[in-house]
Amino acid sequence: MRFITLTSAAIGVLLLLCSCQPKEKSTFDTPPDPYSLPAMDGDFLNVIVEIPAGTNHKIEFRNDSGFTNDTVAGGDPRVINFLPYPGNYGFVPSTLMDKERGGDGDPLDVLVLSESVPTGALIAVQPIGALLLRDRGEIDTKIIAVPRDSSLRVFTVDNYLDFALKQDAARQIIETWFLNYKGPNKTELLRWEDETYAWREVRKWQKR
Template identity: 60%
Template sequence: MKTPTIGLLTLLFLVSFSCRQSTTPDPTTVAATKGEYLQAVIEIPAGTNHKIEYNYASKQFLNDQLEGKDRVINFLPYPGNYGFIPSTLMDKERGGDGDALDVLVLSESVPTGTIMEVIPIGALMLRDRQEIDTKIIAIPADPQQQVIKAEDFMTFALRYDAARRIIEDWFQNYKGAEGVEIVRWEDEQYAIQEVEKWKKE
């Protein structure tokens, strides 16, 4: 009796796994916006230190390498789900860093590869190696996934100032001695303008 049961469970797992794999969109085909919301592709789940990035050549999410080893942030784990706004590119010719626009989604941890609709509540502007690096700060559009109740920067700054300062401190210190300079915070309208500015043609 055990063999058929194991066989059935294995079959169910394989069917379930293949369904999940086939329904996951290719991040390169996902639009920056969907209806009234932005879309975010999550590379690094909240609560991990592994520097995971989407590899456009292999179309896989891979741990970034440093001297032949997985790159792990030598600091506190990421305070939110970190990734990028798809279909954006911060052109170096226009003052960008050559990557997609970064996003930090404040919610419980979600798996790498998750594509979620989000509401921007602000933008944190950093100076990293003499380049301006903008981080969109967002919450999930789905109320069931929200851990804070702030849909604009003013509410975020007033009700969750401690959270805002934690995010600021984290980005300022996670690279250690390299140091990242905080330039300023901007509101949700600025965040939306940044997405429009860096959308791919």
Template identity: 45%
Template structure:
């Protein structure tokens, strides 16, 4: 292998490595088509580190609390946690200042992955006296689905135990915060919540 070829391969590997740590999701549309949205995965299912996307650094970092990495001292995340791109829950309108949160039920998905999803429900929480809603979704790609449902009614009928697990997990995963479960909404409420905070250019 020549010197030029080695240099070229090294450059490609360096570029790919950089892509994994530095990503820009600004301007990325929230939806693909009717009923199908995009999600950026921050925390893979089965993870205890509280990973977040830093939009200023354009990379994924571990959230800090009291100057230390925030590790969830509880069971790991029961799904792939992330956000809907091109959404912003405006604090002036009652939002929390972040993109809309989403929990994608399925096998573990790598941090930084962009996947298409189908919202099936919304979990309504009150976190430290502030509304904190979580969109619950499944992958749009059929072969990645472990729960075969496209709406809240079927989700409730097929997987009532999953709903209980999610309520318990979100209610108790962070001992430093007071979290109250306010109930659930169907897929239409989930979509309405996304559209409410969707940025339009």
């Protein structure tokens, strides 16, 4: 009999992905014009989900076509050739990382660590940190957040210190995922930052 030994990181990936199953009782609104929503909802951050946790299909929102599958050369749907997204991936409305100030020309990206929610869902979240990467020479900031709704959370953390101390394996999984989902050596890790930095990034890129 052969025994297969999984590393702690692999086990963590499996547990994180298995936990990202949608709850039937949860309902979410899809706003008619996601870009027009405010970035903040009181003490929380608004996020429009493009890519649900647990999928490897790249979905993006565009003003002219709504939520559509991103495509590669030739028109085929873009599929991430790696493990599926470890959280719900989307953007902060009313933000724009304009290129004139060193951004990538898109709204601020957010990875929400939670139960899987559908494309187009509007969800209020609490930032717990930020992952800074270099992608094709540009700084690429990913806000890491948890839902305001505690019933959607996959673990109990409220800030970066909690995250690093209580769920460091999950933090390392997220880091490893973003360093590999585009292929080896495509992105470079710069550093992690805390929730204060994450909020500062939101305010920096918020449309005036």
